[in-house]
Amino acid sequence: MxxxxxxxxxxxxxxxxxxxxxxxxxxxxxxxxxxxxxxxxxxxxxxxxxxxxxxxxxxxxxxxxxxxxxxxxxxxxxxxxxxxxxxxxxxxxxxxxxxxxxxxxxxxxxxxxxxxxxxxxxxxxxVKLLKDEKERKINFLTLEQIEKLLETPDTSKLIGKRDRAILETFFSTGMRVGEIVNLDKNQIKIGPETKTLEISIVGKGQRTRTVYFSERAIFWLKEYLKERTDKEKALFVSFKGKKVLG
The missing domain is CATH 1.10.150 (DNA polymerase; domain 1)
Structure with missing residues (x-):
């Protein structure tokens, strides 16, 4: 050698x-x-x-x-x-x-x-990803794509804070869009020390289930709600102060 x-x-x-x-x-x-x-x-x-x-x-x-x-x-x-x-x-x-x-x-x-x-x-x-007959036509977002989507709203404005809160709620809870827009403020009891939250909702088929709000979801809900000045009971409202339609 x-x-x-x-x-x-x-x-x-x-x-x-x-x-x-x-x-x-x-x-x-x-x-x-x-x-x-x-x-x-x-x-x-x-x-x-x-x-x-x-x-x-x-x-x-x-x-x-x-x-x-x-x-x-x-x-x-x-x-x-x-x-x-x-x-x-x-x-x-x-x-x-x-x-x-x-x-x-x-x-x-x-x-x-x-x-x-x-x-x-x-x-x-x-490392092959798992396939499901029911899910095989669904393209899943990567973690990077989810993060980019969450950062899309302009959070210097109220409507941007609202959109960020909606997205965080969507990814945290897994709720359907129709369920999210039907939420009322009195369902979300957030105090100064609240970091996470669980609530019961009535979903598809009138079935009750518990959903979980992450710490980030709670943070953006707080940021959004503290700037709300309207008296609308809906959690998410349009720029005219009316309930968002799903």
């Missing part, structure tokens, strides 16, 4: 020795999202929130020291199986396939980060 070949092999061994367990790349991944992808803090937080369960699952499987090159198609399949069997106690049902996809999108982006950093691992294309 030539001296040059030996030198190349030595460099390769040194590079491999510097590779860390996958869980230790989280902060590097978030930095990459900020610097290389230019994503906002909120989008980074979303990726972190949907990626951390993968690391937690590895701990449960006693694979907390798993190396990037040890991520295999079988491991991804097992994780998908884990997600499909998760029971959401709050709603008394399994995770929807659309929700499972957010966890898989975050994992796929993490693998893309490893690939761009030339860290040996599974190709991100090996």
């Amino acid at each position: 030539s001296f040059q070949k030996k030198e190349e092999n030595l460099e390769k061994k040194i590079e491999l020795s510097e590779i860390k367990p996958v869980k230790e790349y989280l902060n590097d991944f978030l930095d990459w999202l900020e610097i290389e992808k230019g994503l906002s803090n909120q989008t980074q937080e979303n990726y972190e929130r949907f990626l951390k369960p993968f690391f937690k699952w590895l701990e449960i499987k006693k694979l907390e020291n798993l190396m990037p090159n040890e991520i295999t198609p079988q491991l991804i399949f097992d994780y998908r199986l884990f997600l499909s069997r998760q029971y959401w106690v709050k709603n008394k049902k399994n995770l929807k396939k659309s929700t499972q996809n957010y966890y898989l999108i975050a994992l796929r982006q993490f693998l893309r980060f490893l690939s761009e950093k030339e860290i040996p691992s599974l190709s991100p294309e090996k």
